Every structure is written in C-alpha cells, then in structure tokens.
Amino acid sequence: MxxxxxxxxxxxxxxxxxxxxxxxxxxxxxxxxxxxxxxxxxxxxxxxxxxxxxxxxxxxxxxxxxxxxxxxxxxxxxxxxxxxxxxxxxxxxxxxxxxxxxxxxxxxxxxxxxxxxxxxxxxxxxxxxxxxxxxxxxxxxxxxxxxxxxxxxxxxxxxxxxxxxxxxxxxxxxxxxxxxESPLRPARFVTRKIVAAACRIAAGSHEKLSLGRLDIARDxxxxxxxxxxxxxxxxxxxxxxxxxATGEPHTLESFVASAFDQLGLDWHDHVDIDPSLFRPSEIAHSAGDPAKALNGLGWRATVAFPELIGNLVRAEQDILAAKP
CATH class of the missing domain: 3.40.50.720 (NAD(P)-binding Rossmann-like Domain)
Structure with missing residues (x-):
C-alpha cells in the first residue's frame, strides 16, 4: 500500500x-x-x-x-x-x-x-x-x-x-x-462569491453583488x-x-453572466462595480496550453465552462436548501 x-x-x-x-x-x-x-x-x-x-x-x-x-x-x-x-x-x-x-x-x-x-x-x-x-x-x-x-x-x-x-x-x-473551481472553494474567492450571491438573489434576496474588474480573463x-x-x-x-489548464479563457463578466443566466436572471440588474475592489496590479488575461499534459500524461480537462458553472450553481442551491 x-x-x-x-x-x-x-x-x-x-x-x-x-x-x-x-x-x-x-x-x-x-x-x-x-x-x-x-x-x-x-x-x-x-x-x-x-x-x-x-x-x-x-x-x-x-x-x-x-x-x-x-x-x-x-x-x-x-x-x-x-x-x-x-x-x-x-x-x-x-x-x-x-x-x-x-x-x-x-x-x-x-x-x-x-x-x-x-x-x-x-x-x-x-x-x-x-x-x-x-x-x-x-x-x-x-x-x-x-x-x-x-x-x-x-x-x-x-x-x-x-x-x-x-x-x-x-x-x-x-x-x-x-x-x-469546485463547490469546496472558500467563500472569500470571487467565483464562490458570485455563485452564492446569484443563488441567494434567485431565492428572493434583494442584495446587490459588488465586484471589481469584469474584463479580466481566466482559464x-x-x-x-x-x-x-x-x-x-x-x-x-x-x-x-x-x-x-483547459486552454479556453473566459472573462469574469462571462462567468457572472452565465451564473445569473442559469438562474433565469439578468446580471446587470444585480451587480455593482466597486473600484475599491480593484487590485494594485491585475493580470488582464490568463490562459494555459495543456498540450504537454495531454501528450505526456494522457490528461485533458473533462468539464467545460458551462458545465462547470452549472455544477457550482446546483451545489450552492443545495447548501441554501439545507439551511433551516
């Protein structure tokens, strides 16, 4: 063993x-x-x-x-x-x-x-x-x-x-x-923050989600x-x-839009941009080439971007449903 x-x-x-x-x-x-x-x-x-x-x-x-x-x-x-x-x-x-x-x-x-x-x-x-x-x-x-x-x-x-x-x-x-990402991501990370807020809003919350830059792109x-x-x-x-990596970058705006869209919401109605959340220096675009991992390890990503966000949304809904 x-x-x-x-x-x-x-x-x-x-x-x-x-x-x-x-x-x-x-x-x-x-x-x-x-x-x-x-x-x-x-x-x-x-x-x-x-x-x-x-x-x-x-x-x-x-x-x-x-x-x-x-x-x-x-x-x-x-x-x-x-x-x-x-x-x-x-x-x-x-x-x-x-x-x-x-x-x-x-x-x-x-x-x-x-x-x-x-x-x-x-x-x-x-x-x-x-x-x-x-x-x-x-x-x-x-x-x-x-x-x-x-x-x-x-x-x-x-x-x-x-x-x-x-x-x-x-x-x-x-x-x-x-x-x-995954449902185990801590709440302080922006992806979990987005999905959790979207699910609460869909469940009836009247809160606004405050975010920094939405034009950044991540893989x-x-x-x-x-x-x-x-x-x-x-x-x-x-x-x-x-x-x-997956090799496919998406903007944070597209992440936000997809999360709210899967809940039947228009993100423009629920999101505010807060300049105080901008970092002193920020990576504008980030994407990786997984070719060596495919050739050397036989590895490739199996979960595409829409499915990833769907997984996160369903997991967050389950958490909300379990609360008393």
Missing part, C-alpha cells in the same frame, strides 16, 4: 486529492497547521474524514516539517499548503512569501536530509506567468512575470523545485495550475480534473513540470 502525505489536506484540492488517492488504495496522511482545531469540513463533506490520518505541521518551521515526514514516511508528497489568496497577498506579502517559498524550501531540505526515495508534487501557479497576451496560451517555456506577492512567492518556490531536482536528483515536479477548470493531473505527474518515470 502506497502512502501519500497531502500538505494542505483541508483545502479544496487537498480534499479532492485525498478522495482520489483513497480510491486508488493509498494510505493517506494530511497536514494542517493545527490538526486538533481544524474542522476538516471539506473531508467531512466528501465523507472521507475518518479515512485520512491528520498531523499538525507548520511549514515555516523546519523541525515541524521534518517531524511530519518522519512520522508519516510517505512515498509521495503533495505540497498544496501555504497562503492561497492572490488578493490577500497584497495585504500580507511577507506571510505569503514565508509560507509558500520558505515552506517549499523546508520541505525539500527535509526530504534531502532524510534521504528516503520520496516523490514530490509542488503546486505551482499560473500567477507566475503574469499577463498572457490575448490569443496566446502560456506553456512550460513561457517566461515568468508575476504581478502579485503571491505570484512572486510561487515563482520562487517553482524554481526551488527545479533547482533541487537538478542539483540533488530529487524526484520533484511543478504542476503549473491555472484557475480551477477556469474543474478541481477534481486537476488533482487527477497531480497524481499522474508522480507516476511518470522522470519528474517534469506541466501546465495544467
């Missing part, structure tokens, strides 16, 4: 990945900063909480990371933890860089110190690329030009992974993931698809980096 350690198991991707690995017969360990206090609500929602053994780990503390690896003795490590909000990184740049870049460094050093044959997946990000010109798609050779502290931190961690792979022969790879995929790509990356003979 293979053993996997998912750092950040309580998040959207961590929970779906745990579900996938359990289905493949893995013994799954997961980390959270405080395993005693964390709710692990996503694991409970998927019905797998009792099947995942959880540990407390502070990735900025080398001793904590080393202790976690010694206790779990994993064959595969999926490093998904760290500050996850681009917007929040402008308010907390130091914490973003510490948790992401130094957290990755501590993990790599701990694996090197222990000397066990471990395979490492690192969650890199499309934010590393910054702006991608309209009509173009970023691939594994596209230069990085991050436009947020989060993107800078992810780019630093990305190159640490590449350096340790080349310098020390570690099996470690980067999944350069573009935006991906949105489905989280369960993306965690499958993570697993596939660690099954290859040689570690390589892969862009994971």
């Amino acid at each position: 293979k053993k996997a350690l998912i750092c950040g198991v309580s998040g959207q991707d961590g929970a779906y990945l745990a579900q996938l690995l359990l289905g493949k017969g893995y013994r799954v360990w997961g980390t959270s900063r405080d395993a005693q206090m964390s709710s692990f609500s996503n694991l409970e929602r998927l019905g797998i909480r009792q099947q995942v053994q959880v540990l407390s780990m502070a990735q900025s503390d080398f001793r904590s990371v080393l202790n976690t690896l010694s206790r779990s003795e994993p064959d595969e490590i999926y490093f998904l933890s760290g500050q996850s909000s681009v917007g929040l990184s402008f308010d907390q740049p130091a914490e973003s860089i510490e948790s992401i870049a130094f957290g990755t460094l501590n993990l790599l050093e701990a694996v090197r110190f222990l000397g066990r044959p471990v395979r490492i997946y690192h969650a890199s990000s499309s934010e590393c690329f910054g702006d991608v010109l309209p009509g173009e798609r970023a691939n594994e050779m596209t230069p990085f030009r991050p436009r947020s502290p989060y993107g800078v931190a992810k780019a630093s961690a990305h190159w640490l992974i590449a350096n340790y792979r080349e310098a020390y022969g570690l099996y470690c790879c980067n999944g350069i993931l573009f935006n991906h 949105w995929g489905w989280s369960p698809d993306f965690v499958d790509a993570m697993w596939r990356m660690l099954q290859q003979e040689q570690p390589e980096d892969y862009v994971i």
